[in-house]
Amino acid sequence: MNANYRERLKDKKRIVIKIGSSSLIHSETGRLDFRKLEILARELSDLHNQGKDVVLVSSGAIAVGAAALGMKGKPAELEKKQACAAVGQARLMTIYQKLFGEYNQMVAQILMTKNTMVNNTNRRNAQNTFNQLLAEGVIPIVNENDSVSSYEFQKFGDNDTLSSVVAALIGADLLILMSDIDGLFTDDPNSNPDARFIDIVENMDDNMRKLGKSSTGSNVGTGGMATKLTAAIIATAAGADMVIANGNDFHNIHRIVEGKNCGTLFVGNKKEEFFLIDYIEKLL
Numbered sequence: 001m002n003a004n005y006r007e008r009l010k011d012k013k014r015i016v017i018k019i020g021s022s023s024l025i026h027s028e029t030g031r032l033d034f035r036k037l038e039i040l041a042r043e044l045s046d047l048h049n050q051g052k053d054v055v056l057v058s059s060g061a062i063a064v065g066a067a068a069l070g071m072k073g074k075p076a077e078l079e080k081k082q083a084c085a086a087v088g089q090a091r092l093m094t095i096y097q098k099l100f101g102e103y104n105q106m107v108a109q110i111l112m113t114k115n116t117m118v119n120n121t122n123r124r125n126a127q128n129t130f131n132q133l134l135a136e137g138v139i140p141i142v143n144e145n146d147s148v149s150s151y152e153f154q155k156f157g158d159n160d161t162l163s164s165v166v167a168a169l170i171g172a173d174l175l176i177l178m179s180d181i182d183g184l185f186t187d188d189p190n191s192n193p194d195a196r197f198i199d200i201v202e203n204m205d206d207n208m209r210k211l212g213k214s215s216t217g218s219n220v221g222t223g224g225m226a227t228k229l230t231a232a233i234i235a236t237a238a239g240a241d242m243v244i245a246n247g248n249d250f251h252n253i254h255r256i257v258e259g260k261n262c263g264t265l266f267v268g269n270k271k272e273e274f275f276l277i278d279y280i281e282k283l284l
Contacts, residue, residue, distance in 0.1 A: 005200060005267055006259040009241065012174040014053040014134070015257070016240075017044065018163035021059040022180045023247030030067040032060070032092075037099055039250040044139060045103035047257065053134040055170065056107075057142045057163040058096070064088035085146035096141055106138045111145035117165055117280055130170045142166055164231035168238035168276045173268070175235045176256055177228055178247030183264030184211060184225070201266045204233050232266040234279050239270030 019040065026033050040056075047054050062074055062081055065088025075081055093109050100107045110129065116122045133140050144162055160177055167175040187195040201208055208229065228244055235242040245252045245263030255262040 005241075005265055006261060008259075009174065009243075009257055009265075010259045012052065012241070012257065014055075014170065014172040015047060015174045015176065016055045016057060016163055016167040016170075016172045017176045017178065017253060018057040018159055019059065019178050020159065020180065020247060021063045023178050023250075024058070024060045025063050030063055030073065032064060032095065034095075036250055037095065040253075041096070041099035041103060041105070043250050043253045045100060045105040046254070048105060048137070048139060052257075053170075053172075054139050055130070055134075055142060055166060055172070056139060057159050057166060058092065059143065059159045060092055061085045061088035061143055062146060064092050082147045089143060089147065093141065100139065106136075108133050108138050108140050110140050110142045112142060112162065112166075113145050113148070114280070117169070118277060123169070123277075127169055130166075134170070158227045160227040160231040161234070164234040164238075164242070165276065165280065167235050167240050167242075168274075168279075171238075172235075172240050174257075175231070175240050175242040176253060176263075177231060177242065177244045178250070178252070179228065179244055180247060181225075181244070182246045183244045184208075184228075186211065188225075198264050199261070201232070201264065203269070204229070204236055204266065234276075236266050236268045237271045237274045237279065238276070239268045239274075241268045242266040 024032060024037065044054050044056060062084045065084030065086065066072075066074055068087050068091060069084060071080070071084070075084060089109075089111070093107075096107055110126070112126065116126050130140055142162065144159065163175060163177065166172070181189070182197065184198045184201065185195040186198065189195040198211075211225065211229065232242050243256050243263045243265050245256060252262050
């Protein structure tokens, strides 16, 4: 059965890929890893050349801005985070445009807040924008609008959750979360050497949800395993398969789409009563 689930990943047509800050940044300096970014641009451009719709949810704005402004690590003060996001997002998009341009691939920026989704008009406008960009062959690059989001009701809080919301909004059939870990384990493998790797999750029951950890091993990211399992609840209920895989090697993206045994696969199980806003209000 596992082989069948993996095999059907080859036929996915609309794919959302989320990249965390820790997968983009040199941990020693806080600066961008250009070799990895070049691989990412090539991987996603090739997916698009295969006829697939591709959306990239990219973290990194605050980390890039902090490095540019000479700060060590992410600042704690809200106003400094917002300033870093404003500087870093502009730099990050400039770099993405140049790298994707090497493969003649056009990209666009979409910045969202939670209010984008809970407001009916804003949500429809966002959905229409995504669909039109994809119809034009553009890869949308999405991030939370950290330079203006401050209140709890405005923020998703992490891009794991944001990516699952985007996947549900646009009817994606596959969500890939590139993380600083190989996938889901029975316990934190960084602290428990006996933790077992979980290859496939067919049902997001309470036992699976208890495996979530509120911490993350990265000092530049915001999401731990708990946020990834929240993303899995939203994405699978919307009918999308989801894979958590190691972001240290972006070649894992094509391995996943080719149906190879890479990462933890959460099997989509669309719920007829699925209504995205209900999930946002209940889980976020």
